Amino acid sequence: MEKSPRNTKQRRTLAQVFAGADQPLSVEEAWVRVRRLQPRVALGTMYRNVRGLLEQGELAVVHFPGQAARYELEGKAHxxxxxxxxxxxxxxxxxxxxxxxxxxxxxxxxxxxxxxxxxxxxxxxxxx
Amino acid sequence: MEKSPRNTKQRRTLAQVFAGADQPLSVEEAWVRVRRLQPRVALGTMYRNVRGLLEQGELAVVHFPGQAARYELEGKAHxxxxxxxxxxxxxxxxxxxxxxxxxxxxxxxxxxxxxxxxxxxxxxxxxx
DNA sequence: TGCTAATTGCTAATCATTCTCGTTTAGCAG
DNA sequence: CTGCTAAACGAGAATGATTAGCAATTAGCA
Missing domain, CATH: 3.30.1490 (Dna Ligase; domain 1)
Known part of the structure; x- marks a missing residue:
């Protein structure tokens, strides 16, 4: 079999934050929002989960010259x-x-x- | 009066390298080429001079998602x-x-x- | 309910880039 | 040509974003 991504609370909260975002968020911007719903989440975990969602095709990257990468829900129209x-x-x-x-x-x-x-x-x- | 950018050897070599480049170079890629013409140049100096040339409008930045910035001569056709x-x-x-x-x-x-x-x-x- | 591998939190490590600081030097005055 | 001074340099420490390492937790199935 393949992999088995676990449905953890922090992963859910993260997805929820992106679902409710109206613009691309950097990992740190997302972190701020996640901690409003669930304090005590490590920044490293944010990076891991963003990468995970990215690999699952649930998030898309948006790069702005000279700035930290931002992410948004995948699947929007081109x-x-x-x-x-x-x-x-x-x-x-x-x-x-x-x-x-x-x-x-x-x-x-x-x-x-x-x-x-x-x-x-x-x-x-x-x-x- | 304004500023007075000095015409140092390393600044000249750097400009020369970009003039001879056929594709956008990252600071480190440029560093390698500069040192072939003039060993013993500090990487920090490269960054300083790239920034200088950038501000003088002699170089243009090219950003590639997730990679170090690259630079090329300004003034090319669009x-x-x-x-x-x-x-x-x-x-x-x-x-x-x-x-x-x-x-x-x-x-x-x-x-x-x-x-x-x-x-x-x-x-x-x-x-x- | 229990077990085990995926995940977490925390910290150390990496990468690109900037900054600090003591030393060198371009470029103008004399 | 000689001196002077601020700009530029070299080396290395500092910063910001991101990843990696590892012991402690925990999701999810037996």
């Missing part, structure tokens, strides 16, 4: 992200012009792509 | 990157379908975007 250069928050951008064609050499094998748009979010843009 | 998931090398992709339109809320201010295509490079794809 979308990309916006990063505010002022407050560093991450936002989801629905849709992606699928016309995106890149001049990748034929010999290369394309698995996917990632697009990050950056600038200022509404709040930060208003402050100027 | 282009994006390909990351090989097997050998982790970075390749330049010329051009960018400028039709790329994202559904960013009007209130957001867009500064730019970054696209990363990932998969297998020619060499790694052939090994399968």
């Amino acid at each position: 979308h990309h992200h916006f990063e505010c250069r002022s407050c560093n928050q991450a936002f989801d951008l629905s849709g992606c012009t699928d016309k995106v064609r890149f001049k990748v050499p034929r010999s290369f094998k394309v698995h996917g792509h990632e697009i990050i748009v950056y600038g200022l979010c509404a709040k930060c843009a208003a402050k100027r | 282009h994006h990157h390909f990351e090989c998931r097997s050998c982790n090398q970075a390749f330049d992709l010329s051009g960018c379908t400028d039709k790329v339109r994202f559904k960013v809320p009007r209130s957001f201010k867009v500064h730019g975007h970054e696209i990363i295509v990932y998969g297998l490079c020619a060499k790694c794809a052939a090994k399968r």
Whole structure:
């Protein structure tokens, strides 16, 4: 047989936090939320579980240049992200012009792509 | 008056290495090449100078999810990157379908975007 | 209810990057 | 050409994110 991931309380709480999140969370951001529901969870456990959920395909990574990795529930429609250069928050951008064609050499094998748009979010843009 | 960046030997060698590079280099990759021309350069100095050149607008950063930052000469034509998931090398992709339109809320201010295509490079794809 | 391997909490270790500090040196004044 | 001073250097310690190691817990099946 394969593996048998256990349904621990901290794993459940973590999944619950991501399910209730409206934007990608870093491990530490998630940790803060998890501890509100269940104090005394180790940060290391957070990393382990995030990795676990990631491998099970329940979470997806979102990388922002120069920042800690963030995660969100997998299975959303194909979308990309916006990063505010002022407050560093991450936002989801629905849709992606699928016309995106890149001049990748034929010999290369394309698995996917990632697009990050950056600038200022509404709040930060208003402050100027 | 402003600042006065000194024209040191290590700064010159570093610029020279980037000028001769055909792909984005991480600080450590650049370090290896610099030391071939000039042994006994400290890694910390590499970071300092990369940052300096970056601030002077002579270098541009390229971030690859989960990897150390890479740098390349600034001023190339608008282009994006390909990351090989097997050998982790970075390749330049010329051009960018400028039709790329994202559904960013009007209130957001867009500064730019970054696209990363990932998969297998020619060499790694052939090994399968 | 009991057993055992998966999981946890805690701590030490790693990696990339930045910082500190005493020493060297670019580049201008004399 | 010689001196001076702040910028830059080298070496190593410090930081932040993430992973690994290990003894103590515990989920889940017999």
